[in-house]
Amino acid sequence: MWANYMEAFRLVFAPDVVIAIILSSIYGLVVGSLPGLSATMATALLVPVTFYLSPIAANATIIAASAMAIFSGDIPGALLRIPGTPASAAYTDEAYAMTRKGQAEMALGAGVWFSALGGIAGTISLMALAPPLAEIALSFSTFEYFWLAFLGLMCATLVARSSPVKAIAAMLLGLLVSCVGMENPGGVPRFTFGIADLLGGIEPIPALVGVFAVSEVMRAMLTPDPPPMPKRKFGSIMAGQLHLTKKYWWPMTRGNIVGIIIGVLPGAGADMAAWVSYAMSKKFSKEPEKFGTGHVEGLVEAGASNNASLASGWVPALLFGVPGDTITAIAIGVLYMKGLNPGPTLFTEKASSMYALYIIFIIANIIMIPLGIIMIRLASRILRAPRSGIMPIIVLCCAVGSFATGNSLFAVLTVAAFGVIGYVMEANGYPVAAMVLGIVMGTMVEQSFVTSLIKSDGSIVPFFERPVSAVLAALTIGALAWPVLYWIWRKFLLRPAHA
Amino acid sequence: MKLSDRVTGTFLVGLGLVTAYAGHKLPPVPGQQIGPEVFPVVTGLCIALCGALIAFGIGAKFEEEAEADLAAHGGENIAVVERGPLYKLRVLIPPGLLVFYVLVVDRIGFIPTAAIVAFLAATALGARLKLAAGVAILAPIGIHLIFYKLLRVPLPDGFLPMPWR
Amino acid sequence: MTKITRRSFATTAAAAAASLKLGPAFAQENYPNRPIQMICPWGAGGGTDATCRIVSALLEKEFGQPVNVVNRTGGSGVVGHAAIAGATPDGYTLGIITVEIAMMHWAGLTELTPKNYTPLALMNEDPPGIQVSSTSPYKTVKELADAIKASPPGKFKASGTGQGGIWHLALVGWMQAMGLPPNQVAWVPSNGAAPAMQDLAAGGLDLTTCSVPEARAMIDAGKSRCLAVMSPTRTKLYPDVPTLKEAMNIPYTTGAWRGFAAPKGLPAPIANKLTATLKKIYDSKEYAEFMGARGFGTVWNDANGYASFMDTADKQMGDAMKAAGIAKT
Structure with a gap:
């Protein structure tokens, strides 16, 4: 084993690998921070480059770029209220509220610090627990996925800072959007109105860019320039993070664990991990009323969670070739291409290469801290730039970024339409983040629900019969029933005591 | 709204x-x-x-x-200035600019279209001519460089192909 | 920096001038003298994308001109396929077209058929395998087939792709070849082969009929067994697995294929040059190694061969889709 680790270190510290890690990290940071470009796209665009690299260097670029992109999606979210990736959408409002309170450095510092710690926790789980974690992944059939997706959707009510009914309505609108297209269990065109571009459905990225970025520019058209932020030096980014780590030790650990478990399950990735963790953080916080007003606790847990899920997402990919999310789907292709075929033999015959991948994960998460600080410092300059100079650039980024998702101008029209939808929703108290959750999760909810029913010939018994499924069902029903019971208890049982 | x-x-x-x-x-x-x-x-x-x-x-x-x-918890409120009913239609400028982009970009190319979009957006937000012109000239070139060269997004050339294609 | 910029600007200007002033004959003679766009109708990271990118990289080496892969996704392949067919047939927009071009028009999703293209070369085909979970009682395809025949329709559940997708049709074709109704095994639509293989291992399905490379990792992990392949010959990946003909004397074969094509009306000299260059790439060590590493099957058919291959495939798919009740036309 030690010989393998020595060999692994030799592989990682080869000059080409080191250069690949640094360059792809910078690349990931830049791409992730541009509105409309996701971590998946950053990774996909690296594939042609990996043709020319050694096996370890090729995988190093994917690992480093995806980790950086997930973190740097937080930057435009915190500074401009425009999340860079769907994973950041859950807590964008929170981070932006902190910026408006003059705490941008704390919000972004927490982002980079807890992302790095989460990434390292995820890597350790990958190193120590890959086989048992993989068994969890394989115990999930569509019945379990249905409950999981259902639990995920319920986060909408917790995350949003508005009437829960409106949050649910916004989430359902998101599900409705996900109905469009022919990627449904029937494989027939649905709600496409005869438009070929709609056959593939509405991609989450243009919708996300529309409801957040375009609607933000639309609001700017009506409001006068906000009072300039108090002129002051952008403070230290890392100061206070150790204090936060101590204070929020348990939420952070919980975020890591949730992230690792959700990451391992194929199909549920960093996006869902961030949502669930942010919602859990609010649910179990001692000060839930502060959430949404610029409170760092939720950022700690969600940031720790989404980067942890990134590492554990590699477990099913490495063991069974089943992608944990879209990023590992691309990584599997690269693994095959480079002769590192996924499977248990990878852990025995190619052990030194495997250890090298672990080391790269750790290194990528460590250098995320200095590179992230530089990126935050550069990006924070836009806080001082005049709004009329920044907003036009955002409009252009929206157009080009959404065009790039499928190289089709139709996506730009989607962005414009969702800008209007987002603006109207926001003005009337419907949280747009909940709609994004619905769009991201919609396909999984429907797919798991309908295929489960097909498999059980229409019976709902198997939803409660399988052991893991039964536990998840109990959790879901409990979470659903709890607020209702609490309300009844307060209204009918507590009232007489007062009277 | x-x-x-x-x-x-x-x-x-x-x-x-x-x-x-x-x-x-x-x-x-x-x-x-x-x-x-x-x-x-x-x-x-x-x-x-x-x-x-x-x-x-x-x-x-x-x-x-x-x-x-x-x-x-100290969230600040920005007062909305009330003006005439037509003033409200200004919100439609950003989506309108995106539609404009879709309609003309394949005909006249990315750089001219982006310049027009950026200039109009900046002016609508109250930028002075110098700032609006600066944004309209520099932003399209910078975005073209990043997206076309680094990310290989096929932006149409139109009248003004960039030297780095 | 300025130097490079100026030089490349000069090249662009010269190329533009050349294509403006000189006639088409000259343009064909000098093909290619500017970058080529290669359209891929499927997303980055998938098998079609990988095939498209390796061939593009090798084309770039042969031609000395950039070959840029553009993923025109959306519409479940309709958008990208339409973009290839609708481009100017000047040899500067090419694309990779997949088995779906022989299926989508039957389902009434598009008017496009294989006839809307100038075929250049067929370079890859992967047959479906018949996979069961490693805990399944069926050791051979014959045992599985007998159990399916003996059970009521719909008791067995299979998956591998969406409703009406290529692997669904493979299952329907196999059932028909055995003289069974197309819905003897119920199809559970899935979002691609990977989730189906995972559900197979999780115990949610009885069998999958996805392609062998897609099933490979689960088979290698010991979670699944491949019982037979629906191809004329055994695959290089698993030489021990029999073909359907060997195991049950059923001559049914099908597969998912990928080939390169240009818009209809491409001038013959350019088409010939492209086919010749693609042949050179097909014979290259790099292509063989790449496809071998991914476990993708390689086949070669030149322009004419590819055209007649697509005609046969079109008819086969149409029959299977009509049988499954998916065809609209």
């Missing part, structure tokens, strides 16, 4: 019912007892239910509490 809950709720009821009806009309898939119609019908009915709850003002109390919390 602030509408009353009664209006948005009623709209959702309508939308939900239309969705459920349209979903119900979808043809069944041969060989499957559960087809593509189930999910839209369920979603549509749930939307209609939520819309009805909103229209009757259920859950509005939470919203007031949330607003109060937000105010108590």
Whole structure:
């Protein structure tokens, strides 16, 4: 084993690998921070480059770029209220509220610090627990996925800072959007109105860019320039993070664990991990009323969670070739291409290469801290730039970024339409983040629900019969029933005591 | 665009019912007892239910509490200046610019289109001529460099191909 | 920096001038003298994308001109396929077209058929395998087939792709070849082969009929067994697995294929040059190694061979889709 680790270190510290890690990290940071470009796209665009690299260097670029992109999606979210990736959408409002309170450095510092710690926790789980974690992944059939997706959707009510009914309505609108297209269990065109571009459905990225970025520019058209932020030096980014780590030790650990478990399950990735963790953080916080007003606790847990899920997402990919999310789907292709075929033999015959991948994960998460600080410092300059100079650039980024998702101008029209939808929703108290959750999760909810029913010939018994499924069902029903019971208890049982 | 809950709720009821009806009309898939119609019908009915709850003002109390919390924790409010009814139509400028982009970019190329979009957006936001012109010239070139060269996005050349293609 | 910029600007200007002033004959003679766009109708990271990118990289080496892969996704392949067919047939927009071009028009999703293209070369085909979970009682395809025949329709559940997708049709074709109704095994639509293989291992399905490379990792992990392949010969990946003909004397074969094509009306000299260059790439060590590493099957058919291959495939798919009740036309 030690010989393998020595060999692994030799592989990682080869000059080409080191250069690949640094360059792809910078690349990931830049791409992730541009509105409309996701971590998946950053990774996909690296594939042609990996043709020319050694096996370890090729995988190093994917690992480093995806980790950086997930973190740097937080930057435009915190500074401009425009999340860079769907994973950041859950807590964008929170981070932006902190910026408006003059705490941008704390919000972004927490982002980079807890992302790095989460990434390292995820890597350790990958190193120590890959086989048992993989068994969890394989115990999930569509019945379990249905409950999981259902639990995920319920986060909408917790995350949003508005009437829960409106949050649910916004989430359902998101599900409705996900109905469009022919990627449904029937494989027939649905709600496409005869438009070929709609056959593939509405991609989450243009919708996300529309409801957040375009609607933000639309609001700017009506409001006068906000009072300039108090002129002051952008403070230290890392100061206070150790204090936060101590204070929020348990939420952070919980975020890591949730992230690792959700990451391992194929199909549920960093996006869902961030949502669930942010919602859990609010649910179990001692000060839930502060959430949404610029409170760092939720950022700690969600940031720790989404980067942890990134590492554990590699477990099913490495063991069974089943992608944990879209990023590992691309990584599997690269693994095959480079002769590192996924499977248990990878852990025995190619052990030194495997250890090298672990080391790269750790290194990528460590250098995320200095590179992230530089990126935050550069990006924070836009806080001082005049709004009329920044907003036009955002409009252009929206157009080009959404065009790039499928190289089709139709996506730009989607962005414009969702800008209007987002603006109207926001003005009337419907949280747009909940709609994004619905769009991201919609396909999984429907797919798991309908295929489960097909498999059980229409019976709902198997939803409660399988052991893991039964536990998840109990959790879901409990979470659903709890607020209702609490309300009844307060209204009918507590009232007489007062009277 | 602030509408009353009664209006948005009623709209959702309508939308939900239309969705459920349209979903119900979808043809069944041969060989499957559960087809593509189930999910839209369920979603549509749930939307209609939520819309009805909103229209009757259920859950509005939470919203007031949330607003109060937000105010108590020092979220700043930017006063909206009231002007004529036409002033409100300015919100349509950003989506309008995106539609403009889609219509002309293939004809005149990325750089000229982006320059026009950036210039109009900057001016609409009250930028002085010098800033608007600066943004209109530099931003398209910078974005072209990043997206075309680094990310290989095929932006149309049009009249002004960039030297780095 | 300025130097490079100026030089490349000069090249662009010269190329533009050349294509403006000189006639088409000259343009064909000098083909290619500017970058080529290669359209891929599927997303980055998938098998079609990988095939498209390796061939593009090798084309770039042969031609000395950039070959840029553009993923025109959306519409479940309709959008990208339409973009290839609708481009100017000047040899500067090419694309990879997949088995779906022989299926989508039957389902009424598009008017496009294989006839809307100038075929250049067929370079890859992967047959479906019949996979069961490693805990399944069926050790051979014959045992599985007998159990399917003996059970009521719909008791066995299979998956591998969406409703009406290529692997669904493979299952329907196999059932028909055995003289069974197309819905003897119920099809559970899935979002691609990977989730189906996972569900197979999780115990939610009885069999999958996805392609062998897609099933490979689960088979290698010992979670699944491949019982037979629906191809004329055994695959290089698993030489021990029999073909359907060997195991049950059923001559049914099918597969998912990928080939390169240009818009209809491409001038013959350019088409010939492209086919010749693609042949050179097909014979290259790099292509063989790449496809071998991914476990993708390689086949070669030149322009004419590819055209008649697509005609046969079009008819086969149409028959299977009509049988499954998916075809609209």
